[in-house]
Amino acid sequence: MNIVKDGASIGATSLAAGRAPAVELVGVAKTYPNGTRAVDPVDLAIGAGEFVTVLGPSGCGKSTLLRMIAGLAPPSVGRIRWWGEGFDAVGQPGRRLAMVFQEATLMPWSRVDRNVRLPLDLARADRAAADRAVTEALALVGLGQFAHHYPRELSGGMQMRASIARALVTRPDLLLMDEPFGALDEITRNRLDGEISDLWRRRSLTVAFVTHSIYEAVFLSTRVVVMSTRPGRIVREVAIDEPFPRTDAFRVTQSFAAHCRTLSEVLAAASGEGA
Amino acid sequence: MAANAVNPRFMRIAAPALVGIAMLLAWHALVTVFGVPKYLVPSPVDVAQTLVADWGLLSAALLVTLRITFFAFLCATVIGTLVAFAFVQSRLVEASFFPYAILLQVTPIVAIAPLIIIWVENIQVALVLCATIVAVFPIISNTTLGLRSVNRGLADLFRMNGATRLQTLVRLRIPSAAPYFFGGLRISSGLALIGAVVAEFVAGTGGHGAGLAYQILQAGFQLNIPRLFAALFLITVAGVLLYLAMVWLTRLALGHWHESELAGES
Numbered sequence: 001m002n003i004v005k006d007g008a009s010i011g012a013t014s015l016a017a018g019r020a021p022a023v024e025l026v027g028v029a030k031t032y033p034n035g036t037r038a039v040d041p042v043d044l045a046i047g048a049g050e051f052v053t054v055l056g057p058s059g060c061g062k063s064t065l066l067r068m069i070a071g072l073a074p075p076s077v078g079r080i081r082w083w084g085e086g087f088d089a090v091g092q093p094g095r096r097l098a099m100v101f102q103e104a105t106l107m108p109w110s111r112v113d114r115n116v117r118l119p120l121d122l123a124r125a126d127r128a129a130a131d132r133a134v135t136e137a138l139a140l141v142g143l144g145q146f147a148h149h150y151p152r153e154l155s156g157g158m159q160m161r162a163s164i165a166r167a168l169v170t171r172p173d174l175l176l177m178d179e180p181f182g183a184l185d186e187i188t189r190n191r192l193d194g195e196i197s198d199l200w201r202r203r204s205l206t207v208a209f210v211t212h213s214i215y216e217a218v219f220l221s222t223r224v225v226v227m228s229t230r231p232g233r234i235v236r237e238v239a240i241d242e243p244f245p246r247t248d249a250f251r252v253t254q255s256f257a258a259h260c261r262t263l264s265e266v267l268a269a270a271s272g273e274g275a
Numbered sequence: 276m277a278a279n280a281v282n283p284r285f286m287r288i289a290a291p292a293l294v295g296i297a298m299l300l301a302w303h304a305l306v307t308v309f310g311v312p313k314y315l316v317p318s319p320v321d322v323a324q325t326l327v328a329d330w331g332l333l334s335a336a337l338l339v340t341l342r343i344t345f346f347a348f349l350c351a352t353v354i355g356t357l358v359a360f361a362f363v364q365s366r367l368v369e370a371s372f373f374p375y376a377i378l379l380q381v382t383p384i385v386a387i388a389p390l391i392i393i394w395v396e397n398i399q400v401a402l403v404l405c406a407t408i409v410a411v412f413p414i415i416s417n418t419t420l421g422l423r424s425v426n427r428g429l430a431d432l433f434r435m436n437g438a439t440r441l442q443t444l445v446r447l448r449i450p451s452a453a454p455y456f457f458g459g460l461r462i463s464s465g466l467a468l469i470g471a472v473v474a475e476f477v478a479g480t481g482g483h484g485a486g487l488a489y490q491i492l493q494a495g496f497q498l499n500i501p502r503l504f505a506a507l508f509l510i511t512v513a514g515v516l517l518y519l520a521m522v523w524l525t526r527l528a529l530g531h532w533h534e535s536e537l538a539g540e541s
Binding site for chain 1: 426432529
């Protein structure tokens with residue numbers, strides 16, 4: 001009797017507390033046809049509501065990892081499940097993935113609002129609903145005034161904001177960001193980091209973020225996954241247990257510095273092994 | 276006033292015009308001073324007079340040549356675009372047929388024009404066909420390149436959002452290809468005119484449907500050099516106007532976004 005009861009209660013607990021993670025990678029590896037090992041077997045789960053950053057040097061396969069999570073590149077081995085389901089389920093309504101790329105990748109021939117609207121147009125969304133969603137997304141990133149501008153008329157930072165608005169317009173359940181601010185100056189980058197952190201909290205987003213900046217990783221993340229190069233693999237996961245909201249004041253705290261030191265030591269040790 | 280403070284509009288229009296006027300004056304002066312006879316080198320004034328005097332004949336011939344040019348350009352655009360779309364559907368198709376497209380390009384039209392004129396009964400159709408062969412290649416190669424020159428990030432974005440093949444074609448590939456396509460049009464429009472003139476030369480058709488090339492041939496035989504120059508002048512003007520029309524069309528289509536059309540802005 002007791003045993004059965006315990007078993008039942010364990011089952012109930014795991015169902016209630018541990019909803020299926022947003023994305024779960026089991027033994028996922030990527031080898032290119034020419035034999036290059038881009039990513040060695042990786043296990044990683046990103047839970048709903050987390051802000052997970054993949055941190056590593058250039059060429060460690062972090063972008064490849066993100067592309068596999070996005071469904072843009074199939075893993076050579078291993079399995080990826082989104083919300084506990086196979087890839088066919090990703091297109092389901094309300095279970096959306098969105099990605100922000102290294103560059104703004106806006107269509108130069110379309111105005112900002114048409115660019116932001118693209119995912120809705122492709123999904124043949126209702127016109128009025130799409131109009132509202134675009135207006136809201138543009139307001140969210142502070143580009144409301146620039147809806148009718150062409151991308152070339154915007155600064156690099158504003159183009160990136162338009163790109164973020166385009167990702168948010170479908171209200172994605174998992175937002176993937178591949179070094180989105182890498183091409184921007186540090187001041188703009190810090191400001192956008194602040195904005196994205198704010199958006200993540202306000203919209204209860206789930207974010208997988210790729211960067212090579214230790215500071216960016218510490219500032220943004222609930223958890224940092226450190227990767228090392230040749231072949232790309234996960235060497236350590238570091239939780240950043242600091243309260244939100246995080247403002248610029250957080251950047252000059254002792255705990256911020258301590259986290260940065262930890263991460264750079266992990267990175268140094270990992271590259272020492274790899275060399 | 277400093278030399279670099281010259282108005283850019285003046286630079287674009289007045290400067291080449293001044294060069295042209297200077298050259299015409301020099302030409303006229305040389306011909307007059309050395310007493311060169313009209314049947315060797317006519318002066319610009321002679322050419323202008325002939326242009327007016329023979330306007331009926333020359334303008335009719337110009338219309339014939341322009342009609343052939345227009346239809347050849349139209350055919351080249353339609354065929355070239357369709358071929359490019361076929362090429363980008365599969366690498367196999369492109370690999371199989373592209374060498375033959377090059378063959379079309381490198382074969383001198385003068386060499387195959389006689390054959391085409393023999394095979395195709397209607398001479399006008401034969402001339403259009405010849406000019407089309409000359410003009411089609413830039414459209415094929417440029418449009419193919421353009422349809423393949425899609426930003427990778429945007430292509431990924433379309434895939435992630437479950438875009439259909441048609442959506443990707445209409446919303447991504449065609450806009451991406453547009454600047455290349457219009458570049459092809461510029462080259463092709465000039466080639467269509469050249470093709471039309473060359474084909475007319477080979478055909479040597481006179482009579483009712485005679486084009487400018489025939490007028491040049493005839494004028495040469497008759498040592499009517501002023502008329503030869505006048506016909507030549509009309510061909511040149513037609514070519515320049517065609518080119519300008521393409522520039523205008525490109526600006527109309529791409530002016531609002533493409534870099535090539537935004538050079539003047541900062």
